[in-house]
Amino acid sequence: MENELVSAIFERRVDFAIVVLYLAFIIAIGFMFSGKAKDPSEYFRGGGKMLWWMTGASAFMVQFSAWTFTGAAGKAYSDGLSVAVIFIGNAVGYFVSYLLVAEMFRQTRCITPVDAIRRRYGPVNEQFFTWAQVPLGVIQAGIWLNGLAIFTSAVFNISIEWTIAITGFIVMFVSLSGGAWAVVASDYVQMLVIMAISIAATAFVAFNYGITNVITEFPGHLLTNDVNYVGLFVVWCLMSITKQIFSTNNLYDASRYLVAKDSLNAKKAALLASILMFAGAFIWFLPPMATAVMGVDLSAMYPTLGNKAGDAAYLAFVDIAMPIGMVGIMIAAMFSATMSSMDTGLNRSAGIMCMNFYQPVVKKGKATDAELIVVGKIITFLFGIAIILVSLFISSLQNISLFDIMLQMGSLIQMPILIPLFLAVFVRRVPDWGPWATVIVGLLVSLASKYVLTPDLVGNIVGIDFTGRESSDLVFTISMALHLTVTTGFFFMTRLFYNGLSPVRHEEVDRLFEDLSTPVTSPAGATDADLEQRNKLGTLALVYGATIFLLPLIPQPDGRMAAVLGFGLTGGIVFVIGALLRLSARKP
Numbered sequence: 001m002e003n004e005l006v007s008a009i010f011e012r013r014v015d016f017a018i019v020v021l022y023l024a025f026i027i028a029i030g031f032m033f034s035g036k037a038k039d040p041s042e043y044f045r046g047g048g049k050m051l052w053w054m055t056g057a058s059a060f061m062v063q064f065s066a067w068t069f070t071g072a073a074g075k076a077y078s079d080g081l082s083v084a085v086i087f088i089g090n091a092v093g094y095f096v097s098y099l100l101v102a103e104m105f106r107q108t109r110c111i112t113p114v115d116a117i118r119r120r121y122g123p124v125n126e127q128f129f130t131w132a133q134v135p136l137g138v139i140q141a142g143i144w145l146n147g148l149a150i151f152t153s154a155v156f157n158i159s160i161e162w163t164i165a166i167t168g169f170i171v172m173f174v175s176l177s178g179g180a181w182a183v184v185a186s187d188y189v190q191m192l193v194i195m196a197i198s199i200a201a202t203a204f205v206a207f208n209y210g211i212t213n214v215i216t217e218f219p220g221h222l223l224t225n226d227v228n229y230v231g232l233f234v235v236w237c238l239m240s241i242t243k244q245i246f247s248t249n250n251l252y253d254a255s256r257y258l259v260a261k262d263s264l265n266a267k268k269a270a271l272l273a274s275i276l277m278f279a280g281a282f283i284w285f286l287p288p289m290a291t292a293v294m295g296v297d298l299s300a301m302y303p304t305l306g307n308k309a310g311d312a313a314y315l316a317f318v319d320i321a322m323p324i325g326m327v328g329i330m331i332a333a334m335f336s337a338t339m340s341s342m343d344t345g346l347n348r349s350a351g352i353m354c355m356n357f358y359q360p361v362v363k364k365g366k367a368t369d370a371e372l373i374v375v376g377k378i379i380t381f382l383f384g385i386a387i388i389l390v391s392l393f394i395s396s397l398q399n400i401s402l403f404d405i406m407l408q409m410g411s412l413i414q415m416p417i418l419i420p421l422f423l424a425v426f427v428r429r430v431p432d433w434g435p436w437a438t439v440i441v442g443l444l445v446s447l448a449s450k451y452v453l454t455p456d457l458v459g460n461i462v463g464i465d466f467t468g469r470e471s472s473d474l475v476f477t478i479s480m481a482l483h484l485t486v487t488t489g490f491f492f493m494t495r496l497f498y499n500g501l502s503p504v505r506h507e508e509v510d511r512l513f514e515d516l517s518t519p520v521t522s523p524a525g526a527t528d529a530d531l532e533q534r535n536k537l538g539t540l541a542l543v544y545g546a547t548i549f550l551l552p553l554i555p556q557p558d559g560r561m562a563a564v565l566g567f568g569l570t571g572g573i574v575f576v577i578g579a580l581l582r583l584s585a586r587k588p
Contacts (some may be wrong), residue, residue: 011324014554018328022193022335023170025544029186032536033178039369041111043179043376044351045258048106048520049529050184052265054537056272058187059256061340063090063248063277064194065144068284068442069309069334076285077292077313079469080222085237087281089244094274096249097257098267102210104425104516105254106266113255113349114356119512120424122249122432122505123360130356132417132439133252134349138383141342142390148338149395150311153304155319155331158250164391171339171386176377180259183343185533189540190336195276196573197326197333200566201314202283202323205290206567210323214290229468236473239480250421255348261530263519288313296320323563325551342387350380415483416442419577425516427495432505434494442487449479534585541578545571 050058068087075083097105108116114133118126145167149160174182205214215222227233243433247253260266291298291313298309301316318330354376359367367375419442420435455471458464458478466474501509548571552563 011327014325015328015331018325018551019152019156019331019335021215021547022328022332025540026170026186026190026335026339027173029189029540030174030177030182031539032493033182033185040351040355040372040376042181042414043373044111044347044355045255045461046180046184048109048259049261049263049527050259050265050431051530051533052268053272054184054533055257055260055265056269056276058184058344059094059269059339060273060276061187061191061194061337062253062256062344063273064280064337065341066148066334066338067144068337070147070150070313073285073314074308074310074312075286077298077310078290080218080220080289080571081285082223082233082237084281084285085240085487087277087284090515091246091274091278091281092241093245093248094277096245097270098274101249101254101256101425102266102270103519105251105257106263107516107518108254108258108512108522109515109520110258111253112351112355113252113258114352116251116254116512117421117424118356119508120436121420121430124432125435126356127361128439129252129417129421130352134352136413137345138386139390141387142394144338144341145387145391146394147311148334149391150305150308152331152334155315155327157304160395161392164388164395167335167338168342168384168388168391170344171342172381174339174383175343175350179376180347183291183347184259184538185342185540187340188537189544190340191276191578192541192574193329193336193544195280196570197329198280198283199573200326200570201287201318201322201330203569204562204566205286205317208321209290209293211286214286214293217293218289219292220354225366228467229464229470232470232473232477234354235481239477242484242492243246243480246415246418246422250418251424252417252421255351256344262522264521265289266520278357281305287317290321291317294320294558315392323552323554323556323566325554325563326566329551329567330530346380346383349383350376353379359572378532413446415480416440416446417489419483419487422551423488423491427492428509428513429495429498430491431494431498432501434491434498438487438491441490442483444481445482445486449482450475453478453482527568531585535582538578538581538583538585541574542582543578545573545575545578548574 039047072083072086105116108119109114110119114126114130117129145164146160148167149163152158152163153160174186178185202211221227223233257266257269260269296313296316298305298316301319302309302312305312315327315330318326354372358375358379359365359372363371382550416439418444420430421440424435455466455474455478459466459471460476500506548567551567551571552560554563556563
């Protein structure tokens, strides 16, 4: 017993040291890209100079957070592969971006996405969507940060409050130091870490248990566990995919393509994000499903998590089946997922408040570039504090699932905002009051779906007793169905009242649609900025990959073979990509 206790303490110290090393690595990225931002365009969107692989990795990471390895993994542990539908929806959404809108969003030639909203819908909607979206982004980032804190608290016995505070301040530092350059660079490295550890964990599932065995022996039905009515599940799947298409193809989230070097790089970035998301949907959830097949009692393994123990299903697999040190890499991946979403959100929100509120409303368009950068950094700091406070509040909500929080927030709050922004580049003749009126109608629809058309009421009407899972799915499905009919229908109805725009607005909208159809091009060949991106990120990947290669030296109770496989595969992926980037950075 004493030897087991000593071994457990040793394992956690190794894991903790790996996480600290990773955080130091992320801070180094902030230093590496500090001082590059000379004007607001550089600070908030990297001057629109980033290559497709950086842009695509950042776009992918925006839709990714520690929730994937906590709330979503918990859903896979209990209900199988049904949760993968959401991520397939993301993949489909990014593929739609590749086919239709990624290049159009880049061709808005704006610094912030709300600049494009102003050009499309006017200054009233500029302020409306600024104050509607930015607070929502703070809440969402708080949810992500809380998911990370749950993991870290369970592994290292560190308070959730300390995890939230430390992570929040590191994210603030990265965003403050280098602006969009540091944010997107860290997103790329973090994407490498996440995909490498995910592939390694799936390899251990295949070698130790067999993927076929995990799928066939999963307790309950693989897709419709706790579901009596398959038709309801099919409708939920369709609504989930539709929701993700709206989430990845709206004018607000155009920010992910504004950083791209040109239209072609934006298009290729969307395709990369689609491929990564589609591949991930089939590997992220096999480890938590293997945990269920092993019959692991998560409540007993992580008693401090209470009724959220299911959210530690992925962690349990890594802890049980993989070598010492892999939990540290896993937690580093959790930090990667959360920090990448947070730093992107911080940079975008600060840019919006600075360029779309401070500049036009407070300074009446008279602020200098230097002043705007200073104000942007102050706003970044304030938003970082706000995210930390929101996360601390969410941690006190002991009886609410992270999965349900994310999904219900998306359908009840986000959808009314996304509808007019999704249709912005497809529907031209809309009065300027149409978008904000649509959002208000959508919020009323959300309230009706939440508090009037409840699963209990629907069950009583149709004479069906829904299971717990069906009731949860039905809340989302009803909300989405109403938004796609009532809210979207109201937006199109406003076209009946379209009487043209003022001459100034008419000219502004004409110029926007002309820009949308005019490609952004760049000279042939690699620029100095291109070579710098490849050189710096290649160096970072080489260093981090080489560091992981050294981890098999850690003493392993079951021999080093598993450690060589796990760390070799994880570090090898990162190292090889770093080497390829360095090779591509050589001047011809």
